[in-house]
Amino acid sequence: MLRHKAQSARSVSARVRTEPRAVRIVLILAALGFLALFIFLPVVIVFVSALQKGWQFYLSAIGEPDALAAIRLTLLAAGIAVPLNLLFGVTAAWAIAKFDFKGKNLLITLIDLPFSVSPVVSGIIFVLIFGLHGWLGPWLDQHDIRIIFAVPGIVLATLFVTFPFIARELIPLMQAQGIDEEEAALSLGANGWQTFWRITLPNIKWGLLYGVILCNARAMGEFGAVSVVSGHIRGLTNTLTLHVEILYNEYNTAAAFALASLLAFLALVTLVAKSIVGWKSQQQLKAVEQSPPGRKPYEN
């Protein structure tokens, strides 16, 4: 199959070479032009606008107490959401790929739910549950627990929106790997814990890392759901994205772009890390595909 693919790739490139030179140049320029206009230019503008009032202003905009509070809150939300989703993602993928049980398809559908629901709607769901007039609102109020318009709400919203990233990345990988190696480890006397740490985890590590990177990028960049539950209290419940919006609405463009540049920088770092790890995890999946098919649970 691989050889077949290589051959068809060669024939495609041969056909491309028969196109007139002018056509090729026009096509390449069109593609590059689009890229420049819609991707490169905005990123450049972010950094240029951020620095329009000079380095001094840039640094003081970032060092401003409300901005620092927003950065801290964003890091906190991501710092809680990513590890929890990591734990959940691994458990869910493990259960789905290695065992057969009733309601498995329902679980897979539920994992995808945050992808299909608009973030704003997810935010409103939390307001309806935990808000003052929501289901649990009166009880929470009595016990003086604040979730909506407070940090717990922001963490919950972030958690919900980034829920599928790691599980979605791991399920196909673990399904392709099957349960042969785990069974082999057990038959050699390893216990469940040893089997997980020594066999399962090394086999999924690149896919896992890839999921973590995507999950983290989304957790830090989330706007819609967080905006609904936050209440926009400066220095208390503003995340980085929300703070950028506030500054922009106050016509403080340079400061808004200074903070936005942090998010843009995060995006660039994510992109590089993603392509390196993505390449590695592709290698891992390819290695699985080339080896014989693994045994699926309950297959006879």
Add this chain to the structure above:
Amino acid sequence: MRIEVQNMTKRFGAFTALNNISLQVQTGELLALLGPSGCGKTTLLRILAGLEFSDAGSIRFDGEDATGQNVRARRVGFVFQHYALFRHMTVFENIAFGLRVRPRSQRPARVEITEKVTNLLRLVKLQELAQRYPAQLSGGQRQRVALARALAVEPRVLLLDEPFGALDAKVRQELRRWLRRLHEEIHITTIFVTHDQEEALEVADRLVIMNSGEIEQIGTPEQVYHHPANAFVFHFLGDVNLFRCRTENGYPLIIGHVTPEQPGEAEENVAEKAFVRPHLFNISTQAHGVNEIKGKVVHINPAGPTVKIEIMSEWGEIVHAHISQEQYAELQLCPGAQVFLQPKQMQIFPD
């Protein structure tokens, strides 16, 4: 180790994989579980290993009940069909795994582990490949690593699932002779699953022939080949031609082929089937008399140690016959020639 299986039943949903199986395996024996795919042989092996659990019945290891024991407690060596080597570990680490995961009190010292793995590598003749990864090995080499890995934990019994299934014909031949020799060397009770009757007959001390969840026959290769218990066993152990026959004066007489329906002929004395192996025919170009099948040669394949001939019989079905090269040269057969086939030996089973 002696293994006793008693009245074992296993179902997967509506499918019955094993139906009330009983079986005894003697210490040091090399036993083959043979049968067509879906007959339950792999399920039986996995239940013996503790990777699957039966719905009813019991297993005893050396007289001790092991029915509810999990795979760790049973101390069996299991070699998977596709080897299931740990892909992120070297050959050395794969083999050492079972020793490294032992509880600290039972774990051998580092030096001991190295020594043991080195000995096993020598046993399976892979000393130079210790630092390779599974992906860098050939199928036969992976198979041997899997075997060494299973042996490292000093299992009480070795279980192999289709050990040569994924290998090409040449390597397979070599490996099964090697397995035979290895077994003579270390003499561990070994059970292997196969669907290849040639492999089972060549390697095993005893065969268990299975069909749709039940045992058809248990015996030595000689017993099952020469004294098959029933039509299934006979059919499964080699190529056969199937005829209808009638008993006349105490002798069976071929009167046609077994076809699904033959109206008006289902009388009391035609209810028998005769099986003839392709190499047990006398072929001649002239009629000799009793119990002969008249036919026309339709195809000849002279490649190989015997010449394989397809003959269209007078009843309109193909009969397969194998004759020696000398006989072929003598008869000077060609497609279209008329021949007479006389069975040298027939096996009769009641329908």
